[in-house]
Amino acid sequence: MIDIFIGFLLAVHIVVCLLLTFIVLMQRPRSEGLGTAFGSAVTDTLFGSSTGNVLTKMTTWLGTIFFITTVSLAYLYTHHKPSSKLGSELQEASTVKKTPTAPTTNIPSPTPTSPVIPKTDKTGK
Numbered sequence: 010m011i012d013i014f015i016g017f018l019l020a021v022h023i024v025v026c027l028l029l030t031f032i033v034l035m036q037r038p039r040s041e042g043l044g045t046a047f048g049s050a051v052t053d054t055l056f057g058s059s060t061g062n063v064l065t066k067m068t069t070w071l072g073t074i075f076f077i078t079t080v081s082l083a084y085l086y087t088h089h090k091p092s093s094k095l096g097s098e099l100q101e102a103s104t105v106k107k108t109p110t111a112p113t114t115n116i117p118s119p120t121p122t123s124p125v126i127p128k129t130d131k132t133g134k
Contacts, residue, residue, distance in 0.1 A: 015085050022078040029071040036064045 011085065011089060015082065015089065018078055018082055018085070022075070022082060025071055025075050025078060029068065029075055032064055032067050032071060036068070
């Protein structure tokens with residue numbers, strides 16, 4: 010279920026990215042922008058005489074949607090469990106595994122004894 014929602018949200022995110030790019034390029038800030046490449050009055054025909062206000066509002070809305078979808082996708086991907094074998098193997102490889110310790114046995118330790126010093130005679134033999 011979450012895979013379908015991630016796919017849908019990713020599609021919306023891509024559409025918003027394309028629309029945001031197109032809208033920003035259509036705006037006519039100080040140097041007329043790329044809106045003149047489509048014809049001198051195309052944006053006026055599409056959006057009326059208040060083209061700047063409409064494009065500014067659309068940029069604001071699309072920017073907000075872009076931010077929301079970005080944060081949502083980041084959250085969903087971090088809490089998503091992969092359903093493929095490759096994804097689960099990558100997730101297992103990224104986790105830190107503890108090294109197993111040697112099993113402990115209950116073997117009694119030997120009692121300490123004094124070292125045996127061989128007796129030598131005074132001649133060194």
